[in-house]
Amino acid sequence: ADTIKFGVAGAHSGDLASYGLPTVNAAKIVIEKVNANGGINGKMVELLVEDDVCKPEVATNTATKLVSEGVNVVLGHICSGATKAALPIYKNAGVLVMSPSATNPDLTQSGEYPNFARTIAPDDAQAKVDVEFALNTLGYTKIAVVHDKGDYGKGFAEFAKKFLEDSGKAEVVLFEGVTPGAVDYSAIVQKIKQSGAEAVMFGGYHPEASKIIGMMRKKRLKVDFISDDGVKDNTFIKVAGKDSEGAYASGPKDTTKNPLSIQAVEEHKKMFGTDPGAFFENAYSATLAMLNAIDKADSTDLDALKKALQTEKVDTPIGNIYFDEKGDAIGVGFSVYQVKNGEFVEL
Amino acid sequence: MFSLKTLRTGVLISLWFVFLTFPLMVIKVDPLERIIQWRWKNALLVGIGTFLIYLVVQYLNYRKEHQPPAKVEDTKDQVSFIHKFIADPIQRKLLFGGLLVIAAIFPFVVSTYQTNIMITALMYVVLGLGLNIVVGMAGLLDLGFVAFYAVGAYSYALLNHHFGLGFWEVLPIGGGLAAIAGILLGFPVLRLRGDYLAIVTLGFGEIIRLVLENWSEFSKGPSGISNISRPGFLGMELSLEGSILYMYYIMIAFMIFTIFVVNRLQDSRLGRAWIALREDEIACQAMGIDKQKTKLAAFSLGAFWAGLMGVIFAAKTTFINPASFTFLESAIILSIVVLGGMGSIVGVIIGALVLILLPEYLRALSEYRMLAFGAILVAMMIFRPQGMIATVRRTYRFQKK
Amino acid sequence: MLNLENVQAGYGNILALKNVSLNIQEGEIITLIGANGAGKSTTLMTISGVVTCRSGKILFQDKEIQKKSSDDIVKMGICQVPEGRHIFPQLTVKENLDMGAFLRNDKAEIKKDMDYVFSLFPILAERRNQDGGTLSGGEQQMLAMSRALMARPQLLLLDEPSMGLAPLVIKQIFEIIKQINKENNTTIFLVEQNANQALHIADRGYVIENGEITLTGPAKDLLSNQEVQKAYLGI
Amino acid sequence: MSNPILQVSGLTMDFGGIRALNKLDLDVHAGEIVALIGPNGAGKTTFFNCVTGIYTPTAGDVLMTRPGDKKPISLKGLKPNYVTQKGLARTFQNIRLFSKMTVLENVMIGRHCRTKAFILGAVLRNASTRREEQQIAEMSYSLLEKVKLADLANELAENLSYGAQRRLEIARALATEPHLLLLDEPAAGMNPQETQALIELIREISSDGQAILLIEHDMKLVMALSDRIYVMDYGKKIAEGNPEQIRTNPEVIKAYLGEDVDA
Amino acid sequence: MDYFIELFCSGLSRGAIYALIALGYTMVYGIIGLINFAHGEIYMIGAFTSFIVATVLSILGFPLLAIVALSGVAAAVWASAYGYTIEKIAYKPLRHAPRLSPLISAIGMSIFLQNYVLLAQTSDFLPFPELIPDFEFMEPIAHIVGSSDIVIFITTAVVMAVLTYVIKFTRIGKAMRATAQDRTMAMLVGINVNNIISATFIIGSALAAIGGLLIASHIGQINFYIGFLAGIKAFTAAVLGGIGSIPGAVLGSFILGLTESFATGYVSSDYEDVFAFSLLVLILLFKPSGLLGKAETQKV
Ligand SMILES: Nc1ncnc2c1ncn2[C@@H]1O[C@H](COP(=O)(O)OP(=O)(O)OP(=O)(O)O)[C@@H](O)[C@H]1O
Numbered sequence A: 001a002d003t004i005k006f007g008v009a010g011a012h013s014g015d016l017a018s019y020g021l022p023t024v025n026a027a028k029i030v031i032e033k034v035n036a037n038g039g040i041n042g043k044m045v046e047l048l049v050e051d052d053v054c055k056p057e058v059a060t061n062t063a064t065k066l067v068s069e070g071v072n073v074v075l076g077h078i079c080s081g082a083t084k085a086a087l088p089i090y091k092n093a094g095v096l097v098m099s100p101s102a103t104n105p106d107l108t109q110s111g112e113y114p115n116f117a118r119t120i121a122p123d124d125a126q127a128k129v130d131v132e133f134a135l136n137t138l139g140y141t142k143i144a145v146v147h148d149k150g151d152y153g154k155g156f157a158e159f160a161k162k163f164l165e166d167s168g169k170a171e172v173v174l175f176e177g178v179t180p181g182a183v184d185y186s187a188i189v190q191k192i193k194q195s196g197a198e199a200v201m202f203g204g205y206h207p208e209a210s211k212i213i214g215m216m217r218k219k220r221l222k223v224d225f226i227s228d229d230g231v232k233d234n235t236f237i238k239v240a241g242k243d244s245e246g247a248y249a250s251g252p253k254d255t256t257k258n259p260l261s262i263q264a265v266e267e268h269k270k271m272f273g274t275d276p277g278a279f280f281e282n283a284y285s286a287t288l289a290m291l292n293a294i295d296k297a298d299s300t301d302l303d304a305l306k307k308a309l310q311t312e313k314v315d316t317p318i319g320n321i322y323f324d325e326k327g328d329a330i331g332v333g334f335s336v337y338q339v340k341n342g343e344f345v346e347l
Numbered sequence B: 001m002f003s004l005k006t007l008r009t010g011v012l013i014s015l016w017f018v019f020l021t022f023p024l025m026v027i028k029v030d031p032l033e034r035i036i037q038w039r040w041k042n043a044l045l046v047g048i049g050t051f052l053i054y055l056v057v058q059y060l061n062y063r064k065e066h067q068p069p070a071k072v073e074d075t076k077d078q079v080s081f082i083h084k085f086i087a088d089p090i091q092r093k094l095l096f097g098g099l100l101v102i103a104a105i106f107p108f109v110v111s112t113y114q115t116n117i118m119i120t121a122l123m124y125v126v127l128g129l130g131l132n133i134v135v136g137m138a139g140l141l142d143l144g145f146v147a148f149y150a151v152g153a154y155s156y157a158l159l160n161h162h163f164g165l166g167f168w169e170v171l172p173i174g175g176g177l178a179a180i181a182g183i184l185l186g187f188p189v190l191r192l193r194g195d196y197l198a199i200v201t202l203g204f205g206e207i208i209r210l211v212l213e214n215w216s217e218f219s220k221g222p223s224g225i226s227n228i229s230r231p232g233f234l235g236m237e238l239s240l241e242g243s244i245l246y247m248y249y250i251m252i253a254f255m256i257f258t259i260f261v262v263n264r265l266q267d268s269r270l271g272r273a274w275i276a277l278r279e280d281e282i283a284c285q286a287m288g289i290d291k292q293k294t295k296l297a298a299f300s301l302g303a304f305w306a307g308l309m310g311v312i313f314a315a316k317t318t319f320i321n322p323a324s325f326t327f328l329e330s331a332i333i334l335s336i337v338v339l340g341g342m343g344s345i346v347g348v349i350i351g352a353l354v355l356i357l358l359p360e361y362l363r364a365l366s367e368y369r370m371l372a373f374g375a376i377l378v379a380m381m382i383f384r385p386q387g388m389i390a391t392v393r394r395t396y397r398f399q400k401k
Numbered sequence C: 001m002l003n004l005e006n007v008q009a010g011y012g013n014i015l016a017l018k019n020v021s022l023n024i025q026e027g028e029i030i031t032l033i034g035a036n037g038a039g040k041s042t043t044l045m046t047i048s049g050v051v052t053c054r055s056g057k058i059l060f061q062d063k064e065i066q067k068k069s070s071d072d073i074v075k076m077g078i079c080q081v082p083e084g085r086h087i088f089p090q091l092t093v094k095e096n097l098d099m100g101a102f103l104r105n106d107k108a109e110i111k112k113d114m115d116y117v118f119s120l121f122p123i124l125a126e127r128r129n130q131d132g133g134t135l136s137g138g139e140q141q142m143l144a145m146s147r148a149l150m151a152r153p154q155l156l157l158l159d160e161p162s163m164g165l166a167p168l169v170i171k172q173i174f175e176i177i178k179q180i181n182k183e184n185n186t187t188i189f190l191v192e193q194n195a196n197q198a199l200h201i202a203d204r205g206y207v208i209e210n211g212e213i214t215l216t217g218p219a220k221d222l223l224s225n226q227e228v229q230k231a232y233l234g235i
Numbered sequence D: 001m002s003n004p005i006l007q008v009s010g011l012t013m014d015f016g017g018i019r020a021l022n023k024l025d026l027d028v029h030a031g032e033i034v035a036l037i038g039p040n041g042a043g044k045t046t047f048f049n050c051v052t053g054i055y056t057p058t059a060g061d062v063l064m065t066r067p068g069d070k071k072p073i074s075l076k077g078l079k080p081n082y083v084t085q086k087g088l089a090r091t092f093q094n095i096r097l098f099s100k101m102t103v104l105e106n107v108m109i110g111r112h113c114r115t116k117a118f119i120l121g122a123v124l125r126n127a128s129t130r131r132e133e134q135q136i137a138e139m140s141y142s143l144l145e146k147v148k149l150a151d152l153a154n155e156l157a158e159n160l161s162y163g164a165q166r167r168l169e170i171a172r173a174l175a176t177e178p179h180l181l182l183l184d185e186p187a188a189g190m191n192p193q194e195t196q197a198l199i200e201l202i203r204e205i206s207s208d209g210q211a212i213l214l215i216e217h218d219m220k221l222v223m224a225l226s227d228r229i230y231v232m233d234y235g236k237k238i239a240e241g242n243p244e245q246i247r248t249n250p251e252v253i254k255a256y257l258g259e260d261v262d263a
Numbered sequence E: 001m002d003y004f005i006e007l008f009c010s011g012l013s014r015g016a017i018y019a020l021i022a023l024g025y026t027m028v029y030g031i032i033g034l035i036n037f038a039h040g041e042i043y044m045i046g047a048f049t050s051f052i053v054a055t056v057l058s059i060l061g062f063p064l065l066a067i068v069a070l071s072g073v074a075a076a077v078w079a080s081a082y083g084y085t086i087e088k089i090a091y092k093p094l095r096h097a098p099r100l101s102p103l104i105s106a107i108g109m110s111i112f113l114q115n116y117v118l119l120a121q122t123s124d125f126l127p128f129p130e131l132i133p134d135f136e137f138m139e140p141i142a143h144i145v146g147s148s149d150i151v152i153f154i155t156t157a158v159v160m161a162v163l164t165y166v167i168k169f170t171r172i173g174k175a176m177r178a179t180a181q182d183r184t185m186a187m188l189v190g191i192n193v194n195n196i197i198s199a200t201f202i203i204g205s206a207l208a209a210i211g212g213l214l215i216a217s218h219i220g221q222i223n224f225y226i227g228f229l230a231g232i233k234a235f236t237a238a239v240l241g242g243i244g245s246i247p248g249a250v251l252g253s254f255i256l257g258l259t260e261s262f263a264t265g266y267v268s269s270d271y272e273d274v275f276a277f278s279l280l281v282l283i284l285l286f287k288p289s290g291l292l293g294k295a296e297t298q299k300v
């Protein structure tokens, strides 16, 4: 082939589009830059963007379509469910898939998907970081665990609950899911209050997080809020405003100060006129990592690419990373942030 | 052709749309950076676009009005052309034979991707035919059809996961469980009419989905069930292409079976009772028809097909989670039935092919895909309010005595 | 007062009125008779603008009305008691009557008219707070008639007003028709299966067959016309 | 004398404050044509609705004795479809046909309660189902011949003229093989000629041994057909007798017929 | 007991939110018998419009009161314009079509509008400016009910009263009821049915827009998808209360809100919707035409 076919798959329409579209933008930015510099090993990179609406059944069609178009590597999919459904098809065709956002632990840990890698920490890893922080640094003994019933949020929450209970240091006083998109969360907030929790640990994304924290502050409930990297997003601070002050969220290390990260955000603003959305940096990094691997391996063969991913470190907005043999990124140190004066500050 | 007056109206309409879309299309704000972006170009685009669309519509109307007025019989013929065509046994055999041959060689002339989406389309044909029993024939507006689909899919996924049961073993179980679910839903809601029924079925669909989502111990919750086995062929494990091919033929067989059954039902004592029930419940009862039994039969049969397709669905994607069974799915299946032509088998088939293949072929439009899909849905309804193919009732011949 | 010139109208592919021309003078009672499905109701609906007039002209007081919307036609003073009664099922009897007077503003006069129709049909007065939909067939027919009277039309189109009524009431209905024609100078266009009685009170009549006017003349002539007698009077 | 086919006693029906039926007694014997007349709103249709299970009467009883039965069975409170199954069929004052079905299919629906095939039969189309279908179609067709609609068998019901629709309702009701046929204003909306044809049709049905109870405002039809007439007003029976007695009954004349009846 | 009261108030405020959308819904629903799936999108568009206008005005430095008033008016105007246009494009041509055809058209419209806003604006969540400030006198009970709850509650009550009055006693209200029950006859008594239907859409859409503004300000965020769930809930509430009944829509909304709130509080929010829908089924079993809906009077 005279071009490298770079697929991007994820939710680009429907209710989850806001998680998928930033990924497309990230790929566009990076690839435009790469092509402007003469491509990779003399080959131009061609972008193939396909929507899967985050539905497994559509994802299989999307994957078959990409494969039949001869895709070499795929950035995506966005949701773990869709990813799981699509992976066997890519595996069959020997295509490397790297997701910026699919966090289900099984994807890497089960060993079923050798062609998969990701630039985001799995649910359990994050839960561990958050739980340790809550217990050891903050010293809480009563924690309410709340999630958004989604794949990611509930996965995170279940691990958090397990780790909390296993630690024997704290009691999970509440474990419940809220309905995403519901117009009002005051009942669950009253329940949190009633439970006597000292902190809420939330698994899910920033829209729900900001609604819950907003409602807690409205109800004059002053308990701490600890969450995951679905929440560690500037949109959270924008939407929740002053209510977000003091909230904790885990995420990859100090990305905001990383020059690459600052640069990526600037590029997005230049090209699209807006701030980037969720998982933009993960997607940007994944694109860099995959292109780097192709460059170093000088091939798009799956085994060669995997080897390159595991050996060649690459500088990305989320840090200097490489991948373990299961596909999880190494070097994405995780830390906990707190919102201070309208900014996430690493603790 | 375009008089000054039409042009003036066109300009006015364009201006109206410019006004209408003004805040959303032209202004974009960033509340934190406190930036206002004025995208005047969009207003211009909307104006010109509307005007062009208006001209096209006018032109089409003009053509329609100035065509030599179709003779009364002519138009009637057109409506049921397909039905007329297949009414003749020889033509019918030819047509079906031809279609069968095309269906058989289809996967060998197109890519795996095309075959794959054709499988999906065929699944929706069967789903549409199933819902057609409930909505098209019996006239019960069901907005929660997807619940039965979910029952089938989870039956296979869970039985396969926990007990290693195979596709063919679970197929009847999945269908049966869905049918039972149909009866369970049917019982309490028999008294409800029209939109009251619609909302309860919608609720039922949501309840099933929410239970699957929340009852993690049972269904693995939102993270779903993966690695569901594909159907084995004589005990062999098939390659991916092989199993897609196999799946395709299974679906062809299924579709033929479904058409066969639904066709027979339509012209049976039960089928007539359904249609009568749809037309007038009171008269129906006065004719001695047991309303409850007849409705339950419709519900459970419709659900049965959905259950079967659920099993196939799980086997095809090898992964399922509750996100696949949302209200939108029910809405799409319902659209298939209505768009195709309520109660018409041919109509439902065409409706399913159009509605499922359309978004796939609209992929070229990338982010405008769903926008176009919505617009086309509206346009098709306006263009063919009765659905694409009208139903025809069976005619009988008798010797004059 | 009302002129139909070569009117064509229909439903979808069916052309129900092929070529209808007729005229009605102010103050007359005109009846239109014809077999089932001949196009009588369609004629009335076309005059009222509910069925679109595909070609030809309809003139009311020398103004073309075939392109006007139904409500404008009603505003000009043409009112109809449609076939099948069309009672608003969930409005009470009184509200149904109020709807008849929808375009009027003279409260006092409306009150008077309401008392008047109640005196015509006392059973309606008894049922005034009952939902229209639960009335008996004949009661609904009376209500439909009363509702049209509430509009005080200049031209009243009546589609089978005697259907489903008791013999005593039928007589009364025809009396009322004559009476409003005389007292209010309301012009009446009457469609009836009961051709005999209709022709007895009418000034002139038209016969419609398969969407075309085939015969017209003074009511007395039609009554004695042999073909009419055979086909419509059951003699 | 044997038990009457239909024996109604003390039938009462209240709608909120309105007593639409007030302790009504009525019976119909085999082979009879009985008419039920009365002013508008007297409660005639309500009477039909109570008998056929569409309303549940407030009080009173509805008994039916089928030919061959020793003891009467009560129809009170039965659902409409069971009433029909027991052998009581009706037509409606406001025509209620299945408008999107063909004329023949409308009649075939009437056969529903006398046949059995269900899902399995429909799908397998085994010999007995085929036989049953054949019989349904043939019997329905012969009923259409009886009501002179055979030529229109494959038309949609909604395309029929008014008079034809009324006749179709009768054929549909007959298809349920009733012991007693209830007709609610069968001649409404018909012209004199059609009414005449209807009179003959009803005679013919009656001469097949069918008992008939009818509601009608067309006195010509009532007087020509009825063996006996019940007259009701305000939910009560005010007179009962043969046509001659009724025609001359001053109370009936005052409440219903008017002075100079031309029937 | 405190907890009970807290949950009760939560339920009421949630109910009031549903009611604000359901009122417009039930009007449109009542008059053309259409489950107008695009109503939720009108609500969303109303919220978006008020978001844009309010932000522009606040950047230009207008005072809060002016911002609230102007963005409210703008939202109502544009939402009405959308409602009006949608009816003309997607529903009016289908007046004589089979009952389900407009339903599909509505679903198509809803998909179209969502993606239209997604493309014209953004897929992201946006912070909605706080248009309802915290009132000081509310401070002592702020932990139970907030200022925006009260404003929404009062708005709902006022709107319900006004609408009930309009429908029961005014000319246009009577015309609406007549049109809803028998369109042909409505024409024959001199009602301009097209205008009445348009008017209904305009009023319903304006209400949705007011709802959009208040609710978005209460929640503090919007995106293109907020109309969907809100629409479904409003639909449920409207049916629960009885189709076409104004007080019914409000009652239905409160019952729905309270059920969800108590289900969350005493059982688990995992199943709040399951409880809500189960209650719906239960109520409809005993009242097949909703709580305040008139039983279908169909005389045979
Ligand atoms: N809504 C409709 N759709 C289609 N065809 C119709 C419709 N209404 C009437 N027709 C047809 O138009 C023709 C004329 O019907 P119309 O109702 O005007 O007859 P009519 O003279 O009033 O008969 P009747 O005495 O039965 O009332 C008939 O052939 C009828 O089948």
Ligand SMILES: Nc1ncnc2c1ncn2[C@@H]1O[C@H](COP(=O)(O)OP(=O)(O)OP(=O)(O)O)[C@@H](O)[C@H]1O
Residues within 6 Å of the ligand: C127, C130, C134, C135, C136, C137, C138, C139, C164, D015, D018, D020, D038, D039, D040, D041, D042, D043, D044, D045, D046, D047, D093, E299
């Ligand atoms: N569901 C109901 N609710 C309230 N009142 C009712 C209901 N049904 C009938 N009625 C009243 O009961 C009375 C009897 O009605 P019914 O229909 O039996 O009269 P009818 O004798 O058939 O009259 P017609 O000859 O006009 O058809 C009427 O006054 C009617 O208003």
Ligand SMILES: CC(C)C[C@H](N)C(=O)O
Residues within 6 Å of the ligand: A016, A019, A078, A079, A080, A081, A101, A102, A103, A104, A150, A151, A152
């Ligand atoms: C975009 C999100 C819904 C993806 C989520 N992190 C997942 O694993 O599925």
Ligand SMILES: [Mg+2]
Residues within 6 Å of the ligand: C040, C041, C042, C083, C159
């Ligand atoms: Mg007529």
Ligand SMILES: [Mg+2]
Residues within 6 Å of the ligand: C136, C137, C138, D044, D045, D046, D093
């Ligand atoms: Mg009656």
